[in-house]
Amino acid sequence: MAKNSKLGISTKSLSPANKLDLSIRGGVALESYDKTSPDSILAFASHLTGKSLAEVVDLPADVMNKKNKGDLGSLLEIYYFKHRPPTNSGPDFEQAGVELKATGLVRDKNRNFKAKERLVLTMINYEDIVNETWESSSLLKKCQLMLLMFYLYEKQVEVIDRKFVVDPILYRMVEWDIDTIRRDWEFIKQKIQEGKAHELSEGDTVFLRAARKGAGGPDEPLRKQPYSQLGAKARAFAFKSTYVDSVVSGQRAIDNVLKISATVSFEEAVAEKFSAYSGKSVFEISEKFGMAKTSNSQKGFHRQLAVKMLADGGNSVPELERAGIELKTIRLGANGKAKESMSFPGFKFLDIVNEHWEESSFLEKLDRKFLFVIYRTSSSGQEIFERALLWNMPYSDLMEAQRVWEETKRRVAIDATDLPKISESHVAHVRPKGKDGSDKIPTPQGGMHLRQAFWLNSSYINSVLHNL
DNA sequence: GCATGATCATGC
DNA sequence: GCATGATCATGC
Numbered sequence: 001m002a003k004n005s006k007l008g009i010s011t012k013s014l015s016p017a018n019k020l021d022l023s024i025r026g027g028v029a030l031e032s033y034d035k036t037s038p039d040s041i042l043a044f045a046s047h048l049t050g051k052s053l054a055e056v057v058d059l060p061a062d063v064m065n066k067k068n069k070g071d072l073g074s075l076l077e078i079y080y081f082k083h084r085p086p087t088n089s090g091p092d093f094e095q096a097g098v099e100l101k102a103t104g105l106v107r108d109k110n111r112n113f114k115a116k117e118r119l120v121l122t123m124i125n126y127e128d129i130v131n132e133t134w135e136s137s138s139l140l141k142k143c144q145l146m147l148l149m150f151y152l153y154e155k156q157v158e159v160i161d162r163k164f165v166v167d168p169i170l171y172r173m174v175e176w177d178i179d180t181i182r183r184d185w186e187f188i189k190q191k192i193q194e195g196k197a198h199e200l201s202e203g204d205t206v207f208l209r210a211a212r213k214g215a216g217g218p219d220e221p222l223r224k225q226p227y228s229q230l231g232a233k234a235r236a237f238a239f240k241s242t243y244v245d246s247v248v249s250g251q252r253a254i255d256n257v258l259k260i261s262a263t264v265s266f267e268e269a270v271a272e273k274f275s276a277y278s279g280k281s282v283f284e285i286s287e288k289f290g291m292a293k294t295s296n297s298q299k300g301f302h303r304q305l306a307v308k309m310l311a312d313g314g315n316s317v318p319e320l321e322r323a324g325i326e327l328k329t330i331r332l333g334a335n336g337k338a339k340e341s342m343s344f345p346g347f348k349f350l351d352i353v354n355e356h357w358e359e360s361s362f363l364e365k366l367d368r369k370f371l372f373v374i375y376r377t378s379s380s381g382q383e384i385f386e387r388a389l390l391w392n393m394p395y396s397d398l399m400e401a402q403r404v405w406e407e408t409k410r411r412v413a414i415d416a417t418d419l420p421k422i423s424e425s426h427v428a429h430v431r432p433k434g435k436d437g438s439d440k441i442p443t444p445q446g447g448m449h450l451r452q453a454f455w456l457n458s459s460y461i462n463s464v465l466h467n468l
Numbered sequence: 469g470c471a472t473g474a475t476c477a478t479g480c
Numbered sequence: 481g482c483a484t485g486a487t488c489a490t491g492c
Binding site: 299328331339340345433453 | 482483484485487
């Protein structure tokens with residue numbers, strides 16, 4: 001939570017920390033709550049469901065008059081919970097050990113709630129983390145128990161008017177996904193210990209990410225790291241937004257497709273699922289799952305087959321979505337090479353010219369963990385499932401992808417019909433991707449041109465596979 | 469065999 | 481209806 005001073009709120013308007021004068025408006029008489037009890041804090045928080053902060057408490061004039069009213073979490077603490085969080089790095093409610101997080105939801109295509117963005121937990125201190133163990137970590141101290149409050153984010157609505165649209169949740173890391181989260185934390189620490197804080201990437205890990213923090217522009221000052229002279233971008237521990245989604249929807253209770261446990265990591269669980277099929281023919285595997293390949297142009301066939309293998313015949317793997325893992329199939333020819341490049345979502349000419357790399361959808365996709373499911377045509381002409389592996393893009397290649405993206409942005413503004421070709425980068429290129437030849441969208445030049453997308457070069461895919 | 473362009477099937 | 485992942489098609 002931001003400290004009060006950051007909000008510019010006079011502390012004179014605060015009630016004494018332990019005297020709970022809960023003058024609640026709106027005809028709702030609320031009981032007090034016990035600051036030492038997580039359950040009591042949760043119960044008190046739940047009275048906000050369906051309401052906004054401004055509906056429930058009288059906010060002082062200095063807050064109401066401020067144009068930027070600050071972050072909702074801090075306002076909640078002060079004016080709803082009447083609580084002043086400690087200035088140390090521990091949880092907001094120190095006696096109960098509860099950290100308060102208020103986070104925004106938006107509606108997806110199906111009108112379901114989803115997290116607007118990743119949930120930032122706490123800054124990564126590169127100097128300190130190398131001396132921590134998981135058990136003694138500042139992350140665990142602060143965030144092992146969190147009160148998560150979810151409001152509907154709408155840009156034009158002031159923070160104090162945003163309604164809490166679902167019930168708050170008391171999130172206990174121990175009960176949820178501590179095994180995976182701990183591994184994520186260890187991985188991030190390890191990278192810093194190797195002097196690679198500047199190479200941290202969101203794709204490194206599964207649920208807990210090292211998320212870029214701060215403005216992120218070229219002027220953003222870099223932080224020192226203990227085992228390298230190179231400065232590193234400021235990063236914070238954060239939960240991946242798809243992971244937050246699963247927390248909101250309560251999905252976690254039912255998705256146990258991969259059978260991750262204290263002794264089986266995400267990677268091991270995936271490997272275990274695929275191991276039974278290694279070397280088997282695509283035909284044999286599809287027979288097993290009763291999948292009739294209706295035509296050769298069934299373009300999603302190998303992908304469907306991959307999901308079946310992972311989900312024991314089911315049609316989805318919620319853990320993949322929760323972890324934001326990108327499933328991609330790769331088909332190798334008899335020569336062991338991937339023939340096709342790998343496509344990514346299309347972009348609009350009019351949008352990309354105003355985007356920044358850091359916020360681009362291409363980076364959002366690339367900066368993930370990938371699950372490659374690899375098929376290979378044997379010398380006899382029969383296609384077999386070879387293996388599956390988890391991968392994320394090395395830092396240097398991500399930089400090259402950025403270069404291609406920046407070049408694309410630059411050239412779209414000049415001539416949207418002349419974009420980076422496969423020969424211009426060893427990593428990525430731009431190519432059409434549409435329904436057909438008539439699928440054209442407007443260009444900055446005022447014309448119409450075929451819809452385009454970013455692709456990873458087939459030669460790059462092959463070099464990645466070769467190195468693994 | 470590769471670069472480039474075109475298009476299909478699917479799920480939401 | 482449309483974006484997306486994937487594959488097909490053509491020309492050199």
